[in-house]
Amino acid sequence: MGDGAQLSTSLRRGTLEFCVLAMVELEDRYGTEIVRRLGEERGLAASEGTIYPLLSRLRRVGWLHSKWSESPSGPPRRYYSLTDDGRGALTHFRTEWVSFRQTVDRLVGTGTP
Amino acid sequence: MSSNKTDDAVSEYLHEVELRLAGLPLLQRRELLADLRAHIATERLERSANSEGEILEILERLGNPEEVAAAAYEEAGPQRATTRPAPVGAPARPRLLLGAVVIAVLIFAFLAVGLFVADRATNAPAQSVPAPVASP
Numbered sequence: 001m002g003d004g005a006q007l008s009t010s011l012r013r014g015t016l017e018f019c020v021l022a023m024v025e026l027e028d029r030y031g032t033e034i035v036r037r038l039g040e041e042r043g044l045a046a047s048e049g050t051i052y053p054l055l056s057r058l059r060r061v062g063w064l065h066s067k068w069s070e071s072p073s074g075p076p077r078r079y080y081s082l083t084d085d086g087r088g089a090l091t092h093f094r095t096e097w098v099s100f101r102q103t104v105d106r107l108v109g110t111g112t113p
Numbered sequence: 114m115s116s117n118k119t120d121d122a123v124s125e126y127l128h129e130v131e132l133r134l135a136g137l138p139l140l141q142r143r144e145l146l147a148d149l150r151a152h153i154a155t156e157r158l159e160r161s162a163n164s165e166g167e168i169l170e171i172l173e174r175l176g177n178p179e180e181v182a183a184a185a186y187e188e189a190g191p192q193r194a195t196t197r198p199a200p201v202g203a204p205a206r207p208r209l210l211l212g213a214v215v216i217a218v219l220i221f222a223f224l225a226v227g228l229f230v231a232d233r234a235t236n237a238p239a240q241s242v243p244a245p246v247a248s249p
Contacts, residue, residue, distance in 0.1 A: 031148055032155040039174060047176025049130075050184035052148040056141060057188040075154035 008043045016044060017058060018093040020051070021086050024064065030077035031055060055080065063089055119168045123153055126172045133182035137189055145185055149175065 016038075023034055031052065039048045058064040063086030071077045082090070105111030127146055134142045156162060156171045175181065 030155075032152050032159075035152065046184070047174065047180055048152070049149060049175035049181035052145055052152070053181075053185040053188035055148070056144055056185075057190075071155075074158040075151050077155065078148065078151060 009046070012044065012046070015097075017054060017063075018090060018097070019044065020054065020058060021063060021082060021090045021093075024080050024082050025087070025090065028079045028081045030069075030079050032077070034080065058086070062086070119163070119165050122165060122168055122172065126153075126175075126178065129178035130181055133178055134185060137185060141185070141189060145181075149181075 019038065020034060023029060023037065034055070035045075035048045035051045038045045038051055045051055055064065055066070059066050059080075062083055065081045065083050066078050067081075068076050068078050102111070127149060130149065131142070131146060134145065137145075152175070153168075153171055157168065160167070160171070162168055162171060
């Protein structure tokens with residue numbers, strides 16, 4: 001693994017899951033939809049397949065709820081929705097993230113002057 | 114391209130992932146395989162992917178089985194880490210390292226004992242040889 005990939009992995013750890021929570025904040029979405037959307041962003045997910053284990057963990061810790069549902073045209077879809085705990089976690093992350101980002105910006109010199 | 118051949122590529126991919134999930138709880142293993150299977154089926158339908166090339170592209174975006182399985186273990190939590198098997202086809206590095214350390218310690222112990230014995234052996238005659246010579 002190159003230094004670039006290593007850095008992406010480190011930055012992703014602890015932040016990607018909140019991008020997932022935010023995606024289902026306003027409406028339920030099915031797995032492929034979430035995975036496809038995150039896959040479009042450069043450097044966010046290692047590969048599409050690695051998002052499913054993440055969705056599984058978020059469901060196991062009780063931040064996401066999932067439900068298989070028949071699709072009108074095609075294979076069944078697994079829809080994900082945000083639980084109350086998930087909503088709380090996302091709100092908490094937003095506060096933490098802003099202060100964390102400001103601190104890093106200040107120390108690394110990437111903030112707007 | 115026949116549908117058999119593309120189905121083979123999908124089955125083979127899922128099998129390759131499954132092979133690497135042996136250390137995970139059964140339900141998590143089944144869940145991931147069901148998610149991947151549904152993902153592939155949905156992608157095929159929504160992108161109208163029928164050729165083998167298009168299917169392979171879907172599988173490529175999913176990532177290689179090694180990478181997907183590694184994510185599954187990582188997300189399974191540290192309590193599962195102890196049951197994690199060595200990746201298929203890759204050496205079990207921690208065990209190799211431990212083996213190397215044990216061998217190094219053994220070699221060191223042998224050398225130390227050997228030197229000690231050799232030291233005694235070379236010193237011993239110096240003290241014991243004069244006695245028989247002086248006796249007659």
